[in-house]
Amino acid sequence: xxxxxxxxxxxxxxxxxxxxxAIDLHIPPGEFFTMLGPSGCGKTSTLRLIAGFExxxxxxxxxxxxxxxxxxxxxxxxxxxxxxxxxxxHRTVEQNVAFGLRYKRVGGDxxxxxxxxxxxLVRLGGMADRRPGQLSGGQxxxxxxxxxxVLEPPVLLLDEPLGALDAxxxxxxxxxxxxxxxxxxxxxxxxxxDQDEALTMSDRVAVMREGRIEQCATPQELYEEPATAFxxxxxxxxxxxxxxxxxxxxGTELALGSFRLRCEAEGAPHGEAVAMIRPEYVRLEPHGAxxxxxxxxxxxxxxxxxxxxxxxxxxxxxALVRADVPNDGEAPEYQQGDxxxxxxxxxxxxxxxGDGERAVQDAQAAAxxxxxxxx
Amino acid sequence: xxxxxxxxxSRAPARTGRLRLRRDPxxxxxxxxxxxxxxxxxxxxPVLLAIRFAFNEGRSxxxxxxxxxxxxxxxxxxxxxxxxxLRSALEQSLKLAGLAMLIATPLGVGLALGLQRWRGxxxxxxxxxxxxxxxxxxxxxxxxxxxxFTTAFSFIGLGTTAQVIGHVTFSVSFVVVIVRGRLxxxxxxxxxxxxxxxxxxxxxxRRVLLPLLLxxxxxSLLIVFALSIDDFVVSQYLASGADTTTVPxxxxxxxxxAPTPALNALATLMLAATLLALALAYAVFRVLTRGERGGRSxxxxxxxxxxxxxxxxxx
Amino acid sequence: MASRRIWRTLAAPGLLWLIxxxxxxxxxxxxVGLGNVTTLFEPVPHWNPLDWNxxxxxxxxxxxxxxxxxxxxxxxxxxxxxVAMALSLLIGYPVAYYAARYAGRSSGIVLVLLVLPFWISxxxxxxxxxxxxxxxxYASKALNALxxxxxxxxxxxxxxxxxxxGQPITVILALVYGYVPFFIxxxxxxxxxxxxxxxxxxxxxxxxxxESFRRVIxxxxxxxxxxxxxxxxxxxFGDYFTQDLMSGSPNTNMIGNAINxxxxxxxxxxxxxxxxxxxxxxxxVFMGFYLRSLRREQRGTA
Numbered sequence: 001x002x003x004x005x006x007x008x009x010x011x012x013x014x015x016x017x018x019x020x021x022a023i024d025l026h027i028p029p030g031e032f033f034t035m036l037g038p039s040g041c042g043k044t045s046t047l048r049l050i051a052g053f054e055x056x057x058x059x060x061x062x063x064x065x066x067x068x069x070x071x072x073x074x075x076x077x078x079x080x081x082x083x084x085x086x087x088x089x090h091r092t093v094e095q096n097v098a099f100g101l102r103y104k105r106v107g108g109d110x111x112x113x114x115x116x117x118x119x120x121l122v123r124l125g126g127m128a129d130r131r132p133g134q135l136s137g138g139q140x141x142x143x144x145x146x147x148x149x150v151l152e153p154p155v156l157l158l159d160e161p162l163g164a165l166d167a168x169x170x171x172x173x174x175x176x177x178x179x180x181x182x183x184x185x186x187x188x189x190x191x192x193x194d195q196d197e198a199l200t201m202s203d204r205v206a207v208m209r210e211g212r213i214e215q216c217a218t219p220q221e222l223y224e225e226p227a228t229a230f231x232x233x234x235x236x237x238x239x240x241x242x243x244x245x246x247x248x249x250x251g252t253e254l255a256l257g258s259f260r261l262r263c264e265a266e267g268a269p270h271g272e273a274v275a276m277i278r279p280e281y282v283r284l285e286p287h288g289a290x291x292x293x294x295x296x297x298x299x300x301x302x303x304x305x306x307x308x309x310x311x312x313x314x315x316x317x318x319a320l321v322r323a324d325v326p327n328d329g330e331a332p333e334y335q336q337g338d339x340x341x342x343x344x345x346x347x348x349x350x351x352x353x354g355d356g357e358r359a360v361q362d363a364q365a366a367a368x369x370x371x372x373x374x375x
Numbered sequence: 376x377x378x379x380x381x382x383x384x385s386r387a388p389a390r391t392g393r394l395r396l397r398r399d400p401x402x403x404x405x406x407x408x409x410x411x412x413x414x415x416x417x418x419x420x421p422v423l424l425a426i427r428f429a430f431n432e433g434r435s436x437x438x439x440x441x442x443x444x445x446x447x448x449x450x451x452x453x454x455x456x457x458x459x460x461l462r463s464a465l466e467q468s469l470k471l472a473g474l475a476m477l478i479a480t481p482l483g484v485g486l487a488l489g490l491q492r493w494r495g496x497x498x499x500x501x502x503x504x505x506x507x508x509x510x511x512x513x514x515x516x517x518x519x520x521x522x523x524f525t526t527a528f529s530f531i532g533l534g535t536t537a538q539v540i541g542h543v544t545f546s547v548s549f550v551v552v553i554v555r556g557r558l559x560x561x562x563x564x565x566x567x568x569x570x571x572x573x574x575x576x577x578x579x580x581r582r583v584l585l586p587l588l589l590x591x592x593x594x595s596l597l598i599v600f601a602l603s604i605d606d607f608v609v610s611q612y613l614a615s616g617a618d619t620t621t622v623p624x625x626x627x628x629x630x631x632x633a634p635t636p637a638l639n640a641l642a643t644l645m646l647a648a649t650l651l652a653l654a655l656a657y658a659v660f661r662v663l664t665r666g667e668r669g670g671r672s673x674x675x676x677x678x679x680x681x682x683x684x685x686x687x688x689x690x
Numbered sequence: 691m692a693s694r695r696i697w698r699t700l701a702a703p704g705l706l707w708l709i710x711x712x713x714x715x716x717x718x719x720x721x722v723g724l725g726n727v728t729t730l731f732e733p734v735p736h737w738n739p740l741d742w743n744x745x746x747x748x749x750x751x752x753x754x755x756x757x758x759x760x761x762x763x764x765x766x767x768x769x770x771x772x773v774a775m776a777l778s779l780l781i782g783y784p785v786a787y788y789a790a791r792y793a794g795r796s797s798g799i800v801l802v803l804l805v806l807p808f809w810i811s812x813x814x815x816x817x818x819x820x821x822x823x824x825x826x827x828y829a830s831k832a833l834n835a836l837x838x839x840x841x842x843x844x845x846x847x848x849x850x851x852x853x854x855x856g857q858p859i860t861v862i863l864a865l866v867y868g869y870v871p872f873f874i875x876x877x878x879x880x881x882x883x884x885x886x887x888x889x890x891x892x893x894x895x896x897x898x899x900x901e902s903f904r905r906v907i908x909x910x911x912x913x914x915x916x917x918x919x920x921x922x923x924x925x926x927f928g929d930y931f932t933q934d935l936m937s938g939s940p941n942t943n944m945i946g947n948a949i950n951x952x953x954x955x956x957x958x959x960x961x962x963x964x965x966x967x968x969x970x971x972x973x974x975v976f977m978g979f980y981l982r983s984l985r986r987e988q989r990g991t992a
Contacts (some may be wrong), residue, residue, distance in 0.1 A: 053567050073570045086568035090586050099582075103573030147572065407788040414785045415803045418871065421818035422810055424828070428821060437827035482704040489701020493694070501701065504708055512973065514928030514946055518953050518966050519715030522722045526735045527714070544711045547704055576696040605811035607931065612954065623813040630820045630935055631854070639821070642814045649809055 002029035003154030003187035004064050005050065011058030012045050019045040021211035022059060027189065027204075029154065032181050034190040036198040036234070037208035043191045046208075047157050050189060052076045063155065074103070079148035080157040083164065085140045087132035087147075093119075094128040097147045104151060118150035121180060138169045149180070155187045162197065174201055195235050199223070207231045229352050232276045239282065241319045245273040245351050252351055257317035261293050261344060268351035281348035282323035284311060284331075287339040293346055297321065299338040309334065313342055426646070429639035436636050446640040455640050463618055464625035465644060471535070471610070471621060472603035472648075475542035479599045482543070483550025484592060488584065490551070491558050492566075508548045516545065517612035524613065534615035541609040546602055550595040557591035558584075590663035597656035601649045719970075723747055723963035731957040750964035760948055760965070767944040770858070771926045774865040775919055781866070782873045782918065783911075789874075790881035804878070807871040816864060816935045823853040823860065823936075856939025864936040865926060872925075873918040880914025913984060920980045924973055945969060 005027040012020040020042045027033045035043035048054045050061055052073030060069045068076050079100075088096050097118055101111045119125055122142040132140055141161060148156055158177075162170045178201045181188045192198055198205045199219040206216040207230070215227040226232035229240050243254040243261070245268055252268045254261040254275055263275070285294065296316050303310040309325045311334050321342055325331045334340070432441025443449070448456035455461045490502055508516070524537045531537055565587070569579045585592075607623040614620060620628070622645040629638055721735035724742040728734055736742055753760040789800050807815065822829035830853050833839060842848035847859040854860065888910070892902040930946030940947075949969065952962030 051567075051571060053571075072575075073567070074573050074575050078571075080568070080571045082564050082568060084562070084564050086562075086564035088565060088569075088583060088587075099569070100572030100574070151572065404788070404792060407784055407792065411785045411788040411800065414781060415800070418807055418867075419803065421822055421829075422815060425814070425818035425821050435826075436821050437824045437830075482707055485700040485702075486704030489697045489699075489704075492697040493701060501705055504705070504713070508708075508712060510924065510977075512924050512928035512969075514930065514949060515719070515966055515970050515973075516712075516715065518949065518963065519717075519719045520711070521953065522733065522735070522959070522963060523711075523715045523718040526722065526733065527718065527737075540711055544708065544715075547708065551704075580696070580700070601809060605809070607811065607813050608928075623811050626813050626817050627931060627935065630817050631938055638817075642811075642817060646810060646814060649811070653809055 002064060004029050005155060005187065005189065006062040007046070007050070007059070008062065009059035010046065010049060010056055010061060012042075012049060012054060013057045014045075018211050020049065020056075023211075023213060025206065025213065025216070027187060029187055030185045032178065032188045032190065032201055032203045034192060034198045034202040034205045035208055036192060036195060036205050038193060038234075040210075041208040042211040043193075043208050044159055045211075047080075047159055047189060047191050050155075051078055051080050051157050077153055078155045078157060079151055079153040080159065081141075081144050081148050081161045083160045085132070085144040087140055087143055089132050091131075092128065093124070093130050093132070093135070093143050096132065096143055097150050099147060100151045114150050115146075118146040121149065121183075122146045123176070137165050138173065141165065141173065145177075145180075149184070149186075153186065155189065156181075158188060158190045160192050163192075170197070177201060199235070207234060225350065226276065226352065229274050229276065232350075232352060237279050237322060237324075239275075239277050239279060239321050240352075241275045241321070243273055243275045243351075245270050245275075251346065254349070254351065256295070256315075256319070259295055259317065261295075261349065262346045263349040263351055264346045265350060269353040274352045275344075276350045276352050277344050277348050279310070279322040279324035281345060282321060283343040283345065284313070284323050284325060284334070285341040285343050287341055289341040289343070291343070293344045293349075294341045295344070297340055297342045299334050299336055299340060301336060302334050313340060315342060422646075425639050426643045428636050429643040431636045431639075434635050436634070436639060446635060446637040447644075450635075450637070453635050453637050455637055455644065458637060460617065460620070461625065461637055461641050464620050464622045465641060467535070467619060468604050468622040468645065469648070471538055471542055472600045474539045475546055475603040476596045476599040478539070479543040479546040480550055480592060480595045483547045483595060484554050484588065486547065487551045487554035487558060488580065491555065505548055505551050508545045509552075513545075513608040517541070517608045520544075520609065521612040532615070533613050534619050537613040537615075538610050538619060538621075541613050542599075542603045542606060545606075545609065546599040549598060549602065553595050553598065554588060554591045557588055561587050590660045593659040593663065594656040597652040597659070601652045601656075604645055604649050604652075719963050719966050722960055723750075723965075723967045725960060725963075727960055731959075733959045733963065746960045746964040747967065750961060750968055753961075754965070754968060760945070763943050763945055763948050766858075766942070767927065767946075770862050770865060770942075770944060771923060773862050774869065774926065775923060777862070777866045778870045778873045778922060779915065779919070782870050782877060783915070786874045786877040786881055786914075786918075787907075787911075789878050790884070791886070801878075804871065804874055808875075812868055813931065813935070815868060816932060819864060819867065820854060820935060825852060829853070854936060854938070856937045856941050858937075858942050860936045861933050861942045861944075864932050865929065868929075868932060869922040869926060873922045875918075876921055877911075877914045877918040880917065881911060884910055916980060916983060920977065923976065927969060927973060 005025070007023050007025040009022045009024060010020055011018075011022050023042075023046060035046060037043050045054065049056055050063075052068065052071060052075075056069050060067050062068070063077065088099065091099070094115055097115045098111055101107070101114065106114065115128075116125075119128065122145050124139065124142045124146060127135065127139065127143075132143065135143065144161070161177075162173055165173065174197060177188075190198075190202065199222075202219060204216060204218055205222055207214045207222065209230055215222060215231045217225075217227075222231060223235050226235065226238070229238075232238040232240065241256060243256050245252055245254050245263075247253070247266070247270065248262060250262065250264070251266055252263045254263055254273075256275070261275070287296065297313040299311060300314045300320070301312045303312075307327055309327060309331075311323045311325050313321050313323060315321060321344075323342070325334070427439055428436050429446055430442050430444065431439065431446070432443040434440075446454050448454050451457055455465065486501075486505060490505065493501070520537065520541050521533070524531055524533055531540070561584070565583060566579055569583045570576070574582060605623065606621070607627065610621045611624050611627070614624065622641055626638060626642055717737075718735060721737045722733045723746055724744060725736040726734045726743050726745070750760075752758050754764050755761060785804070789797065789804060819829070821827055824830060830851075833853070834851055839848060839851045839853070842857075842859050843850070848857050849855075850857075884907070888906055889902055892906045893899070897905065928946050928949075929944060930950040933942050933944055933947055945965075949962050949965050952958045952965065
């Protein structure tokens with residue numbers, strides 16, 4: 001019993017909505033795996049399919065080599081932590097945590113010991129006789145966690161467990177969850193729409209959209225090498241510029257209007273594509289600077305953010321580029337109307353296929369200066 | 376939160392002077408208040424008077440005459456306690472109410488639980504069937520039952536059994552509504568959590584749902600009791616003779632004759648039983664759900680503060 | 691969840707009970723109304739639709755159309771109910787409005803007092819009036835002292851001074867008394883849900899209180915008013931005991947009395963059943979109208 005999860009062409013339809021679209025996934029034992037995406041992307045549906053609260057319309061859920069697609073949840077070796085905690089209000093904390101032990105045939109002293117250990121683990125000692133109604137949100141969350149972990153499942157599913165907590169508490173609990181997961185080496189399958197949460201805690205993240213997985217990789221890969229414009233946009237800010245791409249000398253050649261850019265990566269998609277570069281990699285140089293990958297532009301708006309500036313530059317081609325400029329004393333303070341040269345370093349450019357259209361519009365909208373007069 | 380009269384109202388002529396509405400547009404319309412309280416008085420005063428007459432010293436049912444309990448039990452032949460027709464009516468009403476509540480409640484709880492989770496074929500129809508009795512005119516229903524028990528089900532026939540069956544049938548819908556409301560409050564997550572932790576469906580019901588439904592079950596019992604006591608049409612149609620007469624039937628039969636205030640006493644007792652049942656239902660419900668409202672006493676708050684410090688300051 | 695059986699098992703007893711004693715009861719009315727009789731005039735239900743005999747149904751139809759034996763009763767019933775509904779609206783709307791919008795601090799008490807009549811047996815509430823309207827009762831004496839009896843007499847609503855002696859006005863007022871609480875409560879619920887900001891906006895835009903009421907509040911109240919009206923009309927059409935208690939004279943018989951007379955009283959249970967069928971159909975149509983107008987309202991205000 002190691003906690004190996006395999007999803008094969010898993011499909012779920014609600015009415016006429018395709019919630020989960022033939023997903024293939026393999027989560028090895030002991031991994032902290034997160035499903036990330038906007039609401040309606042299918043991440044919670046997938047989780048519920050793994051837990052057994054829904055039956056798949058197609059495909060299979062395989063736990064440790066066994067096809068459990070038709071197995072009811074009480075027979076699966078998987079436990080869930082709910083977003084609403086779902087604690088039993090008529091039972092004390094101790095009774096809540098001990099609830100499932102009866103089905104593992106654990107009773108008496110052994111049960112008491114395990115309950116105490118679980119409560120230690122989540123740092124909830126001393127609350128044994130309270131009722132859920134008397135606990136704070138954070139405490140209730142810990143009880144829900146202890147209640148699941150006391151059963152020593154190989155797999156733990158967590159459905160946006162920190163969603164209802166305030167920011168400070170959330171950060172504290174994120175650290176706790178990671179610690180517990182590493183300590184117990186349990187496979188965690190975590191669902192969230194918060195990209196910071198996903199990037200902080202996970203070994204691997206699957207970015208989901210409309211029932212499908214856009215990209216499944218480590219947080220670093222997702223951030224540095226997004227596969228599609230959607231992923232690029234979802235994790236952090238991204239400049240997305242439609243270009244025409246073709247193989248070139250030393251990498252890929254990108255055509256933007258009458259300008260030519262070089263991207264270092266090879267094997268990039270060809271034809272109509274989307275160039276992506278993160279704002280922190282956009283260099284602003286004095287107007288007229290020479291060299292490859294430099295485009296003339298004019299500063300349209302500057303947002304002062306304390307230790308950095310968010311400078312929005314309109315290129316001669318019409319595209320809007322955001323540059324993140326640190327206020328380290330060396331960079332000039334940009335002003336609206338300044339003429340600059342925008343340097344998109346070949347090393348930091350990426351070429352993406354993917355749903356260029358919508359993601360590009362989203363990125364451009366996010367970058368556009370706010371019309372005068374609105375709040 | 377009253378504001379001073381806005382400029383617009385200084386224009387308004389005093390055509391509503393008759394009702395003497397205050398000029399303040401956001402204020403309290405005294406006219407409506409008066410109407411409402413007059414209505415409430417009109418609505419309840421007759422009943423209060425009827426109760427008053429039950430305590431009459433004399434025989435009048437239309438004028439107050441002293442104070443006495445004679446019509447309840449003191450009068451050796453005419454009081455409720457001693458007059459066989461009145462007493463048996465009271466007993467029959469209580470008997471029917473007791474049986475109805477014990478049968479209707481489990482049926483209704485089962486229906487409510489089943490309907491909540493039933494996602495297969497027939498669930499929509501069953502749902503509608505359950506709510507149908509709530510919109511059916513009593514006469515139609517009573518006629519139907521009467522004909523049923525005199526033809527196809529004549530092996531049951533009319534009488535106490537038929538009356539109980541009738542009461543249960545129209546009460547089940549109420550139980551379903553009450554229990555369903557409680558199930559909504561409980562929420563579906565809790566059931567899933569129990570299953571997730573290893574409980575097979577029957578254990579989910581036994582260990583989690585039923586304990587949490589206890590307030591609704593208690594309330595249902597008492598409300599079915601109250602509904603049954605007040606029922607008239609169904610009871611009358613399914614009665615089979617003098618000993619299956621209920622209190623409302625007895626009142627109906629004797630109201631226009633020249634009875635004594637004993638009839639008022641009987642009616643008062645019936646009302647008292649109903650109101651007692653309702654008050655109990657409310658109290659029991661509040662008491663049983665107290666733990667969930669999570670109120671913390673000062674002691675409780677102190678204890679939790681202590682625990683927080685122990686836990687190292689993390690909340 | 692894989693094991694759905696438990697839920698069906700839990701619901702089964704209740705479901706079977708409702709089928710056996712509710713649905714089948716309805717069907718019994720149909721089977722008897724469309725059935726036949728023995729030589730002793732006891733009903734013989736025809737359970738099989740192929741055996742249905744429209745004799746009694748046809749007789750019932752003939753009775754309730756103009757010229758038929760029961761036609762006057764039908765007219766009278768509709769008249770009484772219409773007047774009772776109008777009076778209920780007149781009395782009930784202000785009360786519901788006040789309770790919904792203004793009761794404020796005392797809203798808990800007001801609500802309890804408005805709900806109380808639900809739990810007092812209808813028979814007892816009528817009985818209370820028999821005490822008061824008896825010739826020597828407080829109400830009788832007061833009303834007659836104020837010459838209300840002659841006033842109504844002049845209007846043709848009353849004959850003599852005995853309020854309990856077969857007077858239409860008594861029956862109508864008793865119906866109002868009996869059912870107006872059932873009108874007020876749904877109306878209250880509906881008015882309570884009205885967005886008060888709409889009213890404030892209307893005042894803010896310069897409308898006087900009367901105009902605000904007429905142009906904003908009243909139109910928004912319609913769904914609640916309709917719901918309340920339907921909710922009291924249905925049981926009123928089946929009412930027979932109000933008349934029995936407050937009048938006792940066949941002059942004021944309602945359709946409920948006719949049915950009651952046939953089924954419980956005499957040798958014509960089959961005719962009674964047939965009349966019940968007609969009444970149910972009428973009420974269904976009535977409900978249908980209401981539901982359709984409700985849907986139109988919802989679409990209109992969407």
